[in-house]
Amino acid sequence: MRPGANVTSGLAYEEPLIFELSRPGRVGYSLPASDVPAVDPAEVLGADHVRSDDPVLPELSEVDVVRHFTRLSTWNAAVDLGLYPLGSCTMKYNPRVNEKLARLPGFAGGHPLQPAALSQGFLELMVELENQLAEVSGMDRVSLQPAAGAQGELAGIMMIRAYHEQRGEHRSVVLVPDSAHGTNPASAALNSYDVETIPSGDDGILHPDAVSRAMTPEVAGIMLTNPNTLGLFEEHVARICEIVHAKGGLVYGDGANLNALMGIARPGDLGIDVMHFNLHKTFSTPHGGGGPGSGPVGVKNLLAPFLPVPMVRRLADSEGGGFGLDYEFPHSIGRLHGNFGNVGMFVRAFAYLRSLGPNGLRRCSEMAVLNANYLLARLRDVYHVAYDRPVMHECVLSDRNLEPTGITTMDVAKRLIDYGYHPPTIYFPLIVHGAIMIEPTESESLEGLDRFVETLRAIEREAREEPQLVRDAPHRTPHSRLDETRAARHPVLRWQPD
Amino acid sequence: MSDRDRYIPHTPDEVAHMLETIGAKSIDALFEPIPDELRLDRPLDLPAALSEQELTAELTALAARNANTDSHDWFLGAGTYAHFSPSAVDALIQRGEFLTAYTPYQAEISQGTLQAVFEWQTMMASLTGTEVANASMYDGASATAEAALMAMRLTRRSRVVLSAGLHPHYAEVVKSYLGGLDAVIEVAGLGEDGRSADLAGAIDEQTACLVVQRPNFFGCVEDLAGAAEAAHASGALLVVVVTESLSLALLPPPGALGADIVCGEAQSFGVPMSFGGPHVGFLATDQKRVRQMPGRLAGETVDSHGKRGFVLTLSTREQHIRRERATSNICTNQGLCLLTATIYLSLLGRVGLRRLAELNLAKAEYAKGRIRETPGLGLRYAAPTFNEFVVTVPDSAGRALERALAEGCVGGLDLAPHAPDLGPALLVCTTELASRDAIDRLVGALGAGAP
Ligand SMILES: Cc1ncc(COP(=O)(O)O)c(C=O)c1O
Numbered sequence: 001m002r003p004g005a006n007v008t009s010g011l012a013y014e015e016p017l018i019f020e021l022s023r024p025g026r027v028g029y030s031l032p033a034s035d036v037p038a039v040d041p042a043e044v045l046g047a048d049h050v051r052s053d054d055p056v057l058p059e060l061s062e063v064d065v066v067r068h069f070t071r072l073s074t075w076n077a078a079v080d081l082g083l084y085p086l087g088s089c090t091m092k093y094n095p096r097v098n099e100k101l102a103r104l105p106g107f108a109g110g111h112p113l114q115p116a117a118l119s120q121g122f123l124e125l126m127v128e129l130e131n132q133l134a135e136v137s138g139m140d141r142v143s144l145q146p147a148a149g150a151q152g153e154l155a156g157i158m159m160i161r162a163y164h165e166q167r168g169e170h171r172s173v174v175l176v177p178d179s180a181h182g183t184n185p186a187s188a189a190l191n192s193y194d195v196e197t198i199p200s201g202d203d204g205i206l207h208p209d210a211v212s213r214a215m216t217p218e219v220a221g222i223m224l225t226n227p228n229t230l231g232l233f234e235e236h237v238a239r240i241c242e243i244v245h246a247k248g249g250l251v252y253g254d255g256a257n258l259n260a261l262m263g264i265a266r267p268g269d270l271g272i273d274v275m276h277f278n279l280h281k282t283f284s285t286p287h288g289g290g291g292p293g294s295g296p297v298g299v300k301n302l303l304a305p306f307l308p309v310p311m312v313r314r315l316a317d318s319e320g321g322g323f324g325l326d327y328e329f330p331h332s333i334g335r336l337h338g339n340f341g342n343v344g345m346f347v348r349a350f351a352y353l354r355s356l357g358p359n360g361l362r363r364c365s366e367m368a369v370l371n372a373n374y375l376l377a378r379l380r381d382v383y384h385v386a387y388d389r390p391v392m393h394e395c396v397l398s399d400r401n402l403e404p405t406g407i408t409t410m411d412v413a414k415r416l417i418d419y420g421y422h423p424p425t426i427y428f429p430l431i432v433h434g435a436i437m438i439e440p441t442e443s444e445s446l447e448g449l450d451r452f453v454e455t456l457r458a459i460e461r462e463a464r465e466e467p468q469l470v471r472d473a474p475h476r477t478p479h480s481r482l483d484e485t486r487a488a489r490h491p492v493l494r495w496q497p498d
Numbered sequence: 499m500s501d502r503d504r505y506i507p508h509t510p511d512e513v514a515h516m517l518e519t520i521g522a523k524s525i526d527a528l529f530e531p532i533p534d535e536l537r538l539d540r541p542l543d544l545p546a547a548l549s550e551q552e553l554t555a556e557l558t559a560l561a562a563r564n565a566n567t568d569s570h571d572w573f574l575g576a577g578t579y580a581h582f583s584p585s586a587v588d589a590l591i592q593r594g595e596f597l598t599a600y601t602p603y604q605a606e607i608s609q610g611t612l613q614a615v616f617e618w619q620t621m622m623a624s625l626t627g628t629e630v631a632n633a634s635m636y637d638g639a640s641a642t643a644e645a646a647l648m649a650m651r652l653t654r655r656s657r658v659v660l661s662a663g664l665h666p667h668y669a670e671v672v673k674s675y676l677g678g679l680d681a682v683i684e685v686a687g688l689g690e691d692g693r694s695a696d697l698a699g700a701i702d703e704q705t706a707c708l709v710v711q712r713p714n715f716f717g718c719v720e721d722l723a724g725a726a727e728a729a730h731a732s733g734a735l736l737v738v739v740v741t742e743s744l745s746l747a748l749l750p751p752p753g754a755l756g757a758d759i760v761c762g763e764a765q766s767f768g769v770p771m772s773f774g775g776p777h778v779g780f781l782a783t784d785q786k787r788v789r790q791m792p793g794r795l796a797g798e799t800v801d802s803h804g805k806r807g808f809v810l811t812l813s814t815r816e817q818h819i820r821r822e823r824a825t826s827n828i829c830t831n832q833g834l835c836l837l838t839a840t841i842y843l844s845l846l847g848r849v850g851l852r853r854l855a856e857l858n859l860a861k862a863e864y865a866k867g868r869i870r871e872t873p874g875l876g877l878r879y880a881a882p883t884f885n886e887f888v889v890t891v892p893d894s895a896g897r898a899l900e901r902a903l904a905e906g907c908v909g910g911l912d913l914a915p916h917a918p919d920l921g922p923a924l925l926v927c928t929t930e931l932a933s934r935d936a937i938d939r940l941v942g943a944l945g946a947g948a949p
Contacts, residue, residue, distance in 0.1 A: 051749055294776075446507075482808075
């Protein structure tokens, strides 16, 4: 007998779209009894102002909805299930207590426009978080407003532009290394800068002479990522900052990789003028299947007048004490967010900082770097290493050794899924052909890493001995490889009733 | 190891074994690539670590110093709305498989997220009356700025006209985003009844788009068909902004009235106010404009066995492929918040969402009736409203709000900083959370300043 249409095998469920489950007349909500007279919308709003069609929303009981989304959830890989070594994304453990604290009514139930006198706990938390991020990074001031790393980049580039314009200079170029993340050039371009790509050296890092050559008076600044996206520390960072500063440029630091440096070195001490943090990477706020993140932007004092407003500060006794909003930034680039930013993430990141303290933060970075170097040490005899040098928090392999087998990075990634792993970041950074970028984070135990190593070694064997098995992977997921070309050629971007 | 290391598994023996495998003498040796003079030579100056129990006490004390919807009756909206959310919503989004996953790059093990995004796109396209909604923007304000940029790309024009009824923070964000570009931003006037006026006069052949909010910042329901006509007559696009998404259940979909891009904030759909974020911006348009759209999109496809599944698609618009030529720099969006909204909309459903919107309308009409009959109070604008409206008060907005607070009410927004010409006036919002008794107390308190 064929099992019910809902069940495949064991606890692996098939699940239609929620619209296909809809049964007219089912109810999944309960509204309070109205204590005011009912009104006729057509009378109040005018007949032209009332919606006449039904939106495409399902009719389902609460049980139906809970089962639907619970079943969908079982189709996801997640940090809570196992190693999620997505390079550049810092998929570390997301502490549960942070979730609980962010849901306290005094945080989750507050309104961004309620008077400061009724928001003192929230404002104090913002001031404290700013101070702690400034100390970790060596920056002077931090705006928490940007909603993600890319918006932090935008804020930083806007401040760089404002700084030059304030000095009567109109510079038109931003330098971006070829190993940079795509958001870097996109953020510069969004602010109408021309982007000039700087090649990395043969050793995978940036060399002062390459920066010198590009550093004309037209250049507003450079965007550095340190450690860079190969997991390598930019050893010449101090010299590069000097070269850029000497020509009147500024240095932007992409802080996505700060998890390598906490308590060990500070971007502000390296010569960086402005940087963003990814609270959803380094400071443990969950990625949520694509966000929300939080991308605070930190600056040295020379850029402080340009910070987005409002900022928050401790008020002097003469001002009544406590904490308040601060709009006194004469050259502010303005607002980037409708409110203060992704505040719920501030609560979680602050809880994380308070849980770890100075020693705990440093230990995170130490163990993250230890884990990455351990993986590299145990994989380098089998997989080609793009730049074979000691790494920081992540390492980049490639599929070069697999070339004779015809197996590619994509195949390795998909086969890892069969073994229960989320694949590493693949085909990035762009300068490594067939890149496999592995960031284990400090959350992973030795036995977890060993299992991952054995798996990658097994896949390398399979590539030689049973390539078809690897090429057709994944075999054990609810879906086999999905046709991305078809999706892009004939875009179907919503469900429609027949 | 100390008991402050609960998030890190390594034991000292394991660390020693790993160092040996690497061939490094010590942890410190791992950091050799960092030149000595660049290293921090002291511990970070941060407060010492807390246990979970101490942490909970500290943050609970901070939270207790904030007014919130549990501690007060709530009449403050202005872009962030106090609504009730069913318990199932928050329970489901805390499933670790949703909470602790990344952006769904690897489709085969991200079908849960991808299918939910596809469902969200379907719901938002339908609610807004468009064909394509993206997988969220940071918030309503940046969505509006991105919509203006998109309109500039589509029309190759550089003037942007904002209605005076656009949320002032949204207008500020549009100005910041367009600040580095060769763009001109103008603001069209507000008519006596609270709706945009003279739109046609503000638009010319250089106008890329007209941006109109419905209901607008003052709560008034704008005439979108008229706005569309004014914009289209000069070849400009109409961008409609929605900050109170619940209104979409009751008001005609903007797309059906001529909007070319619909964007805004879907926080009302079950997302906590949380002092203003994380919320969930959205941006929707028709299929023919999709290649200029910012943000991620989930699309339907099949797997190698022909089974339906979903992937991120049309990514040649995006920064990771197109870099400096991308339509936007956005990468991480507001994934978990769009999931929140999708679950909320699934529970409320076709009928429930409409009934809830009608309840909001009824509360507002009741409150407006009480205000009309209270000496000293007035309704500033005659245009129809949804769940928010402008109340003129007899003395000063600040004193009126203090009286409301004494009655346990966070009474609304003082409009003086945003619209000084109005005189003493408040923006007051009544959602399903506002009981009749609380509305009566609020109205009594606001009116108590009458001579
Ligand atoms: C190196 C780097 N820079 C910038 C970003 C952008 O950050 P976000 O996704 O928070 O916008 C990322 C995230 O993927 C990254 O890895």
